[in-house]
Amino acid sequence: MAKRVMIADDSEFMRNLLREILEDDFEIVGEAENGVEAVNLYEEEDPDIAMMDIVMPIRSGIEATNEITNNDPDAKVIMCTSVGQEEKMKQAIKAGASGYITKPFQKPNVLNEINDVIPA
Numbered sequence: 001m002a003k004r005v006m007i008a009d010d011s012e013f014m015r016n017l018l019r020e021i022l023e024d025d026f027e028i029v030g031e032a033e034n035g036v037e038a039v040n041l042y043e044e045e046d047p048d049i050a051m052m053d054i055v056m057p058i059r060s061g062i063e064a065t066n067e068i069t070n071n072d073p074d075a076k077v078i079m080c081t082s083v084g085q086e087e088k089m090k091q092a093i094k095a096g097a098s099g100y101i102t103k104p105f106q107k108p109n110v111l112n113e114i115n116d117v118i119p120a
Helices: 012-022 035-045 061-071 086-094 107-117
Strands: 003-008 026-032 049-053 077-081 099-102
Touching: 003 012, 003 035, 012 026, 012 049, 012 107, 026 035, 035 049, 035 061, 049 061, 061 077, 061 086, 077 086, 077 107, 099 107
Parallel strands: 003 026, 003 049, 049 077, 077 099
Antiparallel strands: none
């Protein structure tokens, strides 16, 4: 059975890119454009893994991750970050993120990180 993944990113381009990378191997259960939608989608779908952009409107990926991991300590969240956001990454790990990938996304890196976080 395919692992269930949700994608949270305020950029439609980035969501499409991640969907293309993931849809062969994973079931995409939904997409969110901001941190509030991300938390709601996570609660509705209970995915195996959440791909979470750090910088999003309304609530950041860090705030959303914090709320998700408080409600579900076993949640697996992979942060999506631009190069040079090391400080935000530290905050994200503190908030409960399991790992991270750096934009621009490369399929092997994305799949390797997911496999590290949720072994097949």
